[in-house]
Amino acid sequence: MEKILETAYAKINLGLDVLGKRPDGYHEVRMVMQSIGLSDAVELEESEVLVVETDNGGLAGGPGNLAWKAATLLAERCGKIPNVHIRLKKKIFLAAGLAGGSSDAAAVLRGLNRLWQLGLQVTELETLAAELGSDIPFCIAGGTALAEGRGELLRKLPEAPSLTLVLAKPKLEVSTGWVYGNFRQEQVAQRPDIDGIIKALEQGAVAPLLASCGNVLESVTIPAYPVIAQIKERMLAAGSEYALMSGSGPTVFAVAKDEKESKQILAALTDLDLETAVTTTVKKERI
Template identity: 50%
Template structure:
């Protein structure tokens, strides 16, 4: 996982800027078991990362202000941004009084079911831990992130994991077998809250087998992984946005070994072994979907956090 220290203060020997890579995640399974008293759903998921990533630059500043800019006008550039909130909470928890300027170079589509905002926040926590020499462990950073968003603990560690609870209870898994991942996002975004609000847990007729998927990942069984893909939110989002279903059908028609909507959508991903087939899918999908990416499965954790 790429990390760089960009600039140093020669007088004080202090790092002035660091960069972190913020990879996208996909859900190999997503199951909502029941509605919890706190209003969240009890989840069981297998999540992994792909090699589509934002880059976060963190520049140390004198004073106490947190400022943020993004290459995308589709994300908030103030305290509504998860990366901004992560920096503010980290300062509150650690008593740091320094300021920071956050630059987000976006490549992950926005409101896409790929945890782009959560991954940006997680990268901000990791980067500020280095920039400010806080010495916090990955577990401590994940606990802080859990106060902001359910996907942030997974994104702090990255890699592959079974996630339960709201997504904060993690069981690490080895990386899935190498393959190509084709991602296609319709022009619209989707509100996660809207999708979960429409989910009727009692009416779910078919649930993914999270335990079997974890076993398939551990054994590196690509065919079994593609056969076990499942997401209980998929019918909900497809009912709201029929083009999500069209994308999935086209992926399978074009030869994908497996296809599934990620998270609450609307991005759909296809898994294929061969690069030639990934290119064929990209060419076929670009006819009716502008944001299409062919990337490699990543699935490895952030280096030496703990």
């Protein structure tokens, strides 16, 4: 029996700006999103019924899982019965601001496109993905992209320079809905320069890129969870050139010059109760 293997890459936000509230209740965003090497392995093969199996006890595999929803949606649209066994081998931290669930769902859409020989193009998969969640369209191909609207309007950008990243997530879960619901423009002290990020990517320049980064959602999440600020401070004191919360949090990523500096950063965090990983930026999927 054929088995399809897909890699579901996590993402970080190099820049995340919120422009305002939309009539549909979502927020209008302008973000630069970046795939990173921390990833889940997704296996798919034909089965008698739809099954989503995970190796993480904190993540249910039933109908509430985005991978299940992705399989169901694609089957409905393509006249298929979703008799497939999906195995999620988790490495991406849960509820972390790294799009772990979204990336798994995107991997399921890509994998079933192959398994069922549907021949759908990237743009068709992205359109379907937008019905499931705002980050999922980006996760179809990943890489480096500008995301606008509620996150579903994508423009591919030049690949980011290779960066070594240290990730740290405190043992807490942050509701994305709660963060956006409590966002207030007047509380934002510093906004990212999204156009500056794009220009730096076009030039392949790391220093201007980092100088333009930022995340307005820190204005909500950090006051509620001060440990995030503590993590950032420790990372910077250990030598990192830049540290930022990803998405709605609580994961923080730090840019390290090399392996030695990444170890210094990790050492500075050892007394905090964290999930950590060292990874790099990655390029987009070739679909």
